Structure formats: C-alpha cells, structure tokens
Amino acid sequence: MNNLTINIIPFKHPSIQKEFGFYTEKKEGYFPIHRTELPNELWDNQKEEVVKHKFYYTNFEDTEDCILKTKVDLYSSTKFAKHLYTRLVYQYFIDIADAIQFNYVGDIEVWLLDAKASTTKYNSYNKYTLKIEFSGLTKSPALLLSYDSTSKVATTSIDEINIPTEYFKTVVYNKEIQRFKYLTEDAKQHLDQVYPLLNIPLKNHLEIPHTVPRKGNRYKPYFNHITTFYNNYLNTDEFRDILPLDENGFFDIPEDEVLQTHYHSNNLRFYDGVGIDPKAGMKNPGPYKSSPHDNVRFFFIYHKPDRADYVVKLYNYFEKGYKTFFPPLKKHIRQPFYMDNDTSLAFESPDTAIKEIKHHLINLEKQPNTRYVAVYVSPIHKEDEDNKHLYYQVKEELLKHEITSQVIYKESINNAYFGAFLENITPALLAKIDGIPWRLDRELKQELIVGVGAFKSMETNTRFVGSAFCFNNKGEFKGFDCFRDNEFDLIAGAIGKQILKFVVDNDNKAERLIIHYYKPISKDEIDPIQKTLGRLKLDIPIVIVTINKTESSDYVAFDTNDNALMPLSGTIIEIAHLKYLLFNNAKYSSNGFAKDHPFPVKLSLYCTEQDYFEDIAIVKELIDQVYQFSRMYWKSVKQQNLPVTIKYPEMVAQIFPHFEGDKLPDFGKNNLWFL
Template sequence: MFKKSVLDLMEAVPPDCFNWVIYKKDLYKYEKLPDTLKMELENVYPVWNFKLRDALRLPAEKPDRTNKYTKFKSNIDYFYKNVINENGFRNIIPVDSESFIPVKETQISSVKEKSNELLFYNDTHDIVPFNGMKKGPYKPSAYSKIQFFYIFHKDDLQIAKVMHDFFSHGLPPFKGLYHFAKVPYNTQGNFSIMFTNKDNPLDEIEREMIQRDFQPDVHYFAIYLSPHSKHHPNREIRSIYYRIKELLLKRDITSQAIDVKKVKAALANDKSRYDYSLNNIAIAILAKLDGIPWQLNTKLKNELIVGIGAFKHIDTDVRYLGSAFSFTNNGKFKHFECFQKDQTDELAGSILDQVKEYVSVNNHIQRLIIHFYKNMSKKELQPIENGLNNLDLDIPVFIVSINKTESRDIVAFDNNSEQLMPISGTYINVGFNKYLLFNNVRYYKDSRIGKIDGYPFPIKLSIRCTHEEEAKDPKVIRELINQVYQFSRMYWKSVRQQNLPVTIKYPEMVAEIFPHFSGNEIPEFGKDNLWFL
C-alpha cells in the first residue's frame, strides 16, 4: 500500500493506474468506489501494482535470491510460538499438532536419475547450461547466410557501435557471438536503420525497410536498440516495442530487442557485468535462428505435448491463452498460437489440427499430454475429447495442471540440510493427485547454491487423465512429473535454470505480446519461430 493517498498521487498518475484501494482497512475496487468514499479520496490509499510502479517511475525490485526456506520456517516457528501456542487461540481453534507434520517416506519420490542432464555439441553432457555451452551448442543455426542489421534512434549511434563490437570481438569473458553460440556475425555497410522520431518511429522504419534490398537467400536478423523500456508508463510508447516486432515478423525477420538504458548503465559502472546479459542474448539469438543451444537427454516417444500458458492484458482486462506444441519429448517446440480465454472451441481445434498432423507423419500416437496453467475445466476439455472421438483416436489425454506461482500454502523442509531446501527433483504426493515438485539447483546433498540461483519454493502440480486408471499408475505419474522437471531446463532466454517449464512459460510470453499485434493474429512466420524470446 502507498503512504500517499489517491488524491496526492492524482497529479502524477493516470486514473487507469488505480486498481485496488484501501479505506480504513477495507479493500475496494477503485472503479467501484461508493459515493461516500469518492468524497474522501484524501483518505483512500492505492494498493501497489505494476502500472502504478511504472507511472511513478519507481525502480523494479530485484528478485529475492536469499534463502526463503530458512526465513519461512523461522516465521512459522515464531507464529506458532507466539500466536497458536497461546491458550486463547487454542480455546477458539483446537490445534493438536505441536510441530511440523512429518512427510511419510511413501509420499516422497524423485525424478529419474540424470533427468537434469542436457546434451551439447557432439552429445557431450552437462547439467549447467553455461558450462555446457563452452563445449558448443547442440546444433548451430539452420541458416548458412545470416546478415544482422541494427534499428536505432539517432542519439544511440554510439551504443550501436558498442554492441557491434561486443558481438564481433566480445566483452571478456564473453568472447563474441560466434565463439560463444557459433552464430556467424556479419553486418552490411549502410544497411542498418537510424530513425529520428523517438516516440513514433514505425512509419519511418517502414519507409527505410522498403528501400532496403532484402535478398531471398539471406536470413536477416534485426537488433533493435530500444530507447524506451517495454514497461514504459505511456501505453502508446510501450506498444512501440511490440509493433516493431510485428513489423519485422511480417517480413519474415526475427529480432532481438536491447534496452539502451541498461547498456548505458552497464557502461557507466566499471563493476557491472554486462557479459552476463550478452551470454543470455547470444542464447536467444541462436534459438531464434533455429539453432538448438542444448537438448534434453531422453529417449523419444510417440506422444504429442501441448503447453497452454496465460497472460492477462492489463489495458483491456482480457486474459489471453498461448499454446505451444511439441512433436517430440526432447524439448524442441514448434507452432505457437494465441486465443482469448473464452475461445475454447478454437483452442481445441488448434490442438486437434496438430494431432492430425502428428498422426499423418508418425502413423501412431500413444497419448496426448496437456500442460495447463490452471485446473482444466470440463468445458475446456470436452471439445478435445469430442474431436479425438471424431478422429477415431482412443488415446489417453493427460492434463498436468501447473501452478505458475510458487507454492506457499504447502511447503516442505529438508531437516537434514542447513539450507532446508529439498534436493532438486524431489516430489511429494500431498493427496488427491496433487504434488509438490522441488525444482532448483541443489542436485546433490552438498551442492553449493550460488547467489544468482536462489532458493525457489516448489511448484504445485495436479494430474488427471481421461482414462482414469492410468493416472493412478506411479510409473506414469513419475514420467509426467519428470517431463515437467526436464522442460524447465529448456528455457533458451537464459543460461540459468528456471523453475517453470517452457510448456507454460513460452505460451505465456506469446500471450503477453499477442494483444499488441494488429488484427489479433500472429504473422505466419512467427507461428514456428521462437521470436518472442
């Protein structure tokens, strides 16, 4: 909650930035304030949200990477000792337990051994993406003729030269785009685009692109140096980032946006490690050029995997669903789509189209696996079941619901470790086909946790199947959880491991950008390309 009232902030903040507000400890929606409170705006205080943060140009909070487990347990111990353990509380709510509930051994399992192994060049193994990339990516770009060009504001010419030097020669220990990601880096003189209108550059950029001679046998890649943050408080300026991506996709051009302000801040600070950012940018560029930075070390199966993620567009208050399809279980994804939340038939139709394509290529499909961002309703599942029946496919459909926020209502602690965080890959059956999956970098009992890695809480999964008996098979459950665990290692936007599988994360990223595109459609080139990284 802000200490300043709505009235105090009105001069600096547009009215659509206010969402929830507080008046004398009561919570209200700003747009539904009673008339009596509209007369006392000096006593109404806004609850923090991202739009308010951006409008007031407040700095983004750094993610907490300290040990959440020790702090969480300490807070619970304090609450038990000073609140629950008081007689007054027990008289109202008779709490019998005097300690944490021990987890039975029969409830604890772990993913398969070496599930965290990734494959790099020449099938070399590693569990840390950054270390594995030193051996070379699993597969270089599918294109042999690649040409980079820059799009930048005239004030940022020097930054364009700096980035060109970084990609060509590196910024130690980053050794350059080719030496790290095996992407040949080449630019052509007088091909880059310099615009003058910082707040409305689209027309200018489009005119310049028409004048460029794009060769059909060359794969072009744009480096867009953005003078504005994609979180800018002004909606129109914020949309420039997305509209430039769309403009380029319509010309079959992938792009990588770079925040100019972040580069300038890094150059101004001798202790800054911009080479970390360059590693991540290089990984994303390779993936966007249809290369494979690393791959899962797993045997292929005849199954189709669908990921459905969601993002609620703040400006329109509409939730969009993104989808991603995998024809293999090695983490390579293709065909991205996006829908509004209520377009359940369209979503089902898209899934069924991919099932038909899969069967036409592979002849046989053993099962359909759907990773869903929430519990899937009967209304959402029924069109898919009907479609499979129409295709004469009697196959099990597994729905793995993945809560994208870390579980805090149910958390487990490893008392055999000072860190209290359970070993990565541990999962606990908490009943009713629900599981906690611990997904972190504590791979061994004595693993050292780096400051950047952090101590993530577990993610919560629930598993069900249209063939109910199959959801009761511990072997099948382990395979499905193992898959979620492995897919979290396929995030090609960073060399650091993520907590959420790309089956949820990638579609969510698509759904975040999609509403900014004209015509409510992803350009055809973008449906089979990782342009959103």
C-alpha cells in the same frame, strides 16, 4: 538426506457431538453454507427439506426457531466441519489481529502490525493465512499456516486524501479489511477512520518512496515468520481449547511419502556431451545443433544519434568478444557472424521510427535462402509506459517480413554486468536462427506435448491464451499461436492440426496427448479437443497437467537438515489426491549450492481415461517431464522453475495484445522471435 517439514499442523476432531441450527434468512453474525456442505445427518434424515433452498445460515450457536436442526458427527461431515473450525479460528483472532478478513476462497487472513517497519506515513503489516483442510499428507484435519509477505496501509484516512476514488482498492476500517467498492455502510459513515492500502498512485500522491523487494533466500524469512506465529498464537492452551493441534507442531513428512525425479532428469545434451549447466555447456562442448540455414545475415536498427556510443560498441562486443569471459558471438552460436551494413537502418526519431522501418522493409531486397536477424538497439525501455508500444510495433513489422529480432535497450550496453546479459541472449539468438542450444537427454517417445499459457492484459482487461506445440518429448518446439481465452474451438482446432501433422509424421503412432495447462481445464475447454481426436479416429488418453504459473507460497516444505532450508531440486510431495508440489531449483545434491531459491511449483493431474494414474510410475514420469521442460528455457542460461510449455505460450500471449493485427504472422508461429 532431506528432512522435510511442511507448513501444516495436524489436529484431531473434537470427540463431542453438538447440535446446530440452520435458517433460511441471513442475520447479522450468521454465515452462509451451501446445501451441499450441510451435515450428512440432515441429508440422511431431512433431505426433502434440505433441497428447498440453495443456501442456509448459521452462527454455529443458536437453534431457536431454526428451520433445520441436528446433532453433527464432525468425523463424517467434513465439509461442515471445515466451516465450523474456520469460524472458531476467525473468532479467536478477532481480538488478536490488527486487521482480519476472509480471503476470496474463504480462508482467514490475519494482519499483524510491524512497528519497526512502519513510518509516520504508513503502517506495515505482516500477513498470514490460516486454512482448515483435510490433508492427504497427515490423513487428518489440519491447519495450514502460510506467510503472505507484507502490506502497507496509509496513516492518512481516505477523507483527507485528495485523489480520484478509483485509486482506492483495499482499505482497513475498524480492523476489518474491505474492498473499497464494497465498503460497508458503517465504514461510509466514518470515512475518517478508513485507511487505504498503498498502491503506486497513492505512494506517488503521498510522496512515499517506492521500495524494491529484497532478493535472496525466501525460505528462511518465511520459516521464521510462521514459526514465530505458531509459538506466539497457536502453541498455546487457549488455542488448543478451540483446535487440539498436534503437540509436535509442523508436520514432518515421512520419507516414504516423498518422491524424487530421476537424477538424470537434470541432464542436458550438448554437441557431443551431457551436462547440467547451460552456461558451461554452451561454451564447451558447445550448442547441441547450429543453425540449419547456410546463410544468416544480421543487421542493426537504431536511433541515429546512438551509433557511436552504443551501436559500434555492441558490434565490437559481438565481433571481438567482451572483456575476457565472453568470446566473439560466432564462437558461441557456431555460426559466421556477418553484419549486413547495407540492410541496417538508422531512424531519425522514435516518433517516425515505425514509418521509416515500414518503408525500409518494403523496399528491402532480401537475398534468397537467407535468414535475417534484426538487432534493434532501442532508445526506449520496453517498460516505459508512455512509449512501450514502439517495442512491440518494431517486433510486429519485422515478423510480417519474416525477420526475427533481438531487442537490446541501449543503456544496457554500458551496464557493468553486460557480459552476463550477452551470455543470456546467446542461446536466444541461436534459437531464433533455428539452432538448438541444448535439448533434453531422454529417449524418444511417441507423444505430442501441448503447452497452453495465458496473460491478462490490464489495459484491455482481456486474457489472451498462447499455445506451444512440441512434436516429441525431447523438448524441440514447432509451432505457436495466440487466441482470446474464450475461443475454445480455435484452440482445439489448432491442437487438432498439430495432432494430424504429428500422426502423419509418425506413421499413425501416438500413445497419448499431454497438455500442460495454466489453470484447471473446464468441460467447455476439453470437449472440443476430444471431438477433434474423435474426428481423427484417435482413441488415445488425454492427460492434463495443470501447472500454476505462480510459485506456491501457501504450501511450502523446508529441509531442516540444510541451513538454506530449500529442498533438493526434483523433490515431489503429494499434498492432496493427484495434487503435487514440485521443487525445481539449482540445488542438485544435498551439499549443493544454489544462488536462487524459488518456491515450489504446484501442479495437478487429470486424465480422460479412468484409473490412468494407478501406476505411480506414470505419475512420476509426467512430473519428471514437467521438471525437464523447465530446462529448455532458451532466453537465458539461468535455471527456471516453470516449464517452457507454460512459459513460452505466456510470453507470446503477453506480447500479442500489443500487435495491431488480430492474427499472429505465420512466420511468428514457427520461430522463437519472442525470446
């Protein structure tokens, strides 16, 4: 049985009424408040004055010579109350914190020095966020306390570091955390007291070793950090004089407030059986469906000097198996493994590789009715900043000739754990020849699911949006595309084409359109989709499930009955109206064991049809679908916590900016080449 505690501490509004004054000009120590967040009393009694200005300023103390003045009931003026409580907490921590700031959404970030983790070259800080909210869980105001990992700040000031100033991003001055490009005048006058947050260029310049984040169970250190912080700084009489926190501390979620996905949602269907483990299921009973292509030919692309030490070795692994636990590839993919040596290419140099590959493919006489798969043994790692373009160019050239590909970095072949790598690429290879490694075990429903994910290219500072289309709720995907993020009409047009195809294939039957979106959808983005449905004379609800592609580390719940602290997979908690945490991991039973401990996914629901979510069964069904689609990740046999409706489009969007063409080749829109 889960005993769930969440990192929220309830408190009660102070019962006293206090008078506050508001000014139209900003002064030092005064804070801006948008007119929509002013106390209700002002809107009720002085509306004509309130609407004259967009912003007002207050220090929550002074009333002399103010433009607006009123007593405030904090019970009813919750938006204003949040501002007040946030400023009170900020003032309390100014003397306690080693560094402090308001983050980009106006919550408080407190940094505490970790002397044990610091060195002579840098100071290490543990970071915490304090957020005032009016919680749907606690039905009261509450303080959210989250742990945000660590940051390292150089002990050398910026006036002593001889490096281009564009490498300075965030700095600390006089306990204040500032963006370098918005440095205050006081800080500019004292550059010898301004210390930069370390990033890769600064670490290299100051000869500070790069550290790799430790993997493992993050729930335990997170819980320990917030518990220690609570005991040291919040569970005190001094802090309760500011905010009367509940004596019980972190909120225990009532059992009837916790939802759970259906246990069968873990099930995957293989050839003639059902299981929950992709790794075991691929071996026995075997993949759900083998390739529909009668003829499949594999061929190698590699750097000529790598043949003996890498390519021949890889071929033998494919042909004969790897050690004792990875049988020959044909046993895994249920497909004869034929390596077409005449089609293979050994290029002379990475510098001439693309030229040689283009020439080779133009002159390649492909056999009819045959699916070709290139196994590219790359001499260069795709993360090699100076040469990574080669990885993408090879992918693009092959797609132009309707050839899917699997890239393997040559040094991986001699890795001691290459057997695990082979197990992971097996479902990817099968999917690339249009086989189905496994599918969801659920009843067919007439609905189209669209996934929209994004990736922002740091090189071009442009966000690219990928889309994926699923023609049924079993998780079988047909169709991908990629756009720039402002091309709303093109995205809507692509969705319209797939809706039309779906309707034709299903005798004009469509119950609803479900879109899994990587961010809150705007009116500009949903309007073209609604117009498209209108042109098709489809009067169906559009359901938007917004799925944060990063795990939630602000809201985290803990199962205090379990030593690992991670809640059961499929646990659902509503943290606000139609906003949920979904715990998606490999802990399937209360006594189960999981190697990985991902934090929850945060998602929210919206529908064009009013009151659509009144039935809790519909809410559970939609979240269950998100949960199940995370099981459809064919790039690996390892459990994922994001659904492929977000993950796959993001992967396409991440690669597409590196292509020379401005359109995805048509073959690439209907093949899982990017796995």
